[in-house]
Amino acid sequence: MPQFPAHRIFPTPDAASEALAAEIGDLVSTRSSEDRSVVLGLATGSTPIRLYAELTRLHREGLSFSNVITFNLDEYLGLGRDHPESYWQFMHVRLFDHIDIPPENIHIPDGGIPDGELEGYCAGYEEAISEAGGIDLQVLGIGRNGHIGFNEPGADPNLPTHVTKLNEVTIGDAAEAFGGAGNVPRRAITMGVKTILEARRVALLAFGESKAEIVRLSLSPGVTSQIPATYLQLHRDSTYFLDQDAGAQLG
Ligand code: F6R
16 A cells, blocks of 8 residues: 655755746646646645745746636735735735736735635635536645644644634744734644645645655554644645755655
8 A cells, every 4th residue: 555645855955846837837837728727725835935936937838728727725814915925925926926826716815805805715615616616736835843834733633714812932933024923823724634635636845854754654554633734645646846955754
């Protein structure tokens, strides 16, 4: 029986990003030749920046994203779209402003939704994913504490998109970008582990020495809510795309 997630170790982050971009590009063009759409789940953070640069390059070389529908994993609660650290800004600056995806095909959780409307909003996000036909390929990063999306240690794997509290490690890692831990939002909207596991394929990117330990732990057989990425062991088509540093502790 093959073990999942599979992992591929590339010489550099660029090489890993190019390999995943090529896979996504093939999926997009195959579907386009069949006159079908493709649904991508997308992540933010420092890790996928090179992936988005490479997808932008493929677009400049002729790849159209007009048949692509996207759903982002998560967003900080309390940040409007114009906030420089919002994931809405990140995705537009890094990818959407440079490709021909129709704006109505882009879905990013809205961090400005008032508390009383959040439950219905999260249910609506899940419905939109279903109506689009489900996620064909979900891109993930991994937190140093093993989070995927903002499913932090202890996450309930049965939850769909929901509101969650950020863990101290996550807040600490975001502190610099927000000019201090005190400015980091405490809550976020995130796809749940359930949403992620329903994607037909999952590709997790991890680069650098700081991810080596959590990459090893999350690939060690055994599923635990203390390391949410271990839930990917339950997915039959999941692959880690690693650089040498992130893969350094794998046997
Ligand atoms: C981002 C997300 C997070 C990040 C993770 C790694 O949308 O859901 O799980 O993927 O925190 O972040 P970086 O890539 O900045 O190390």
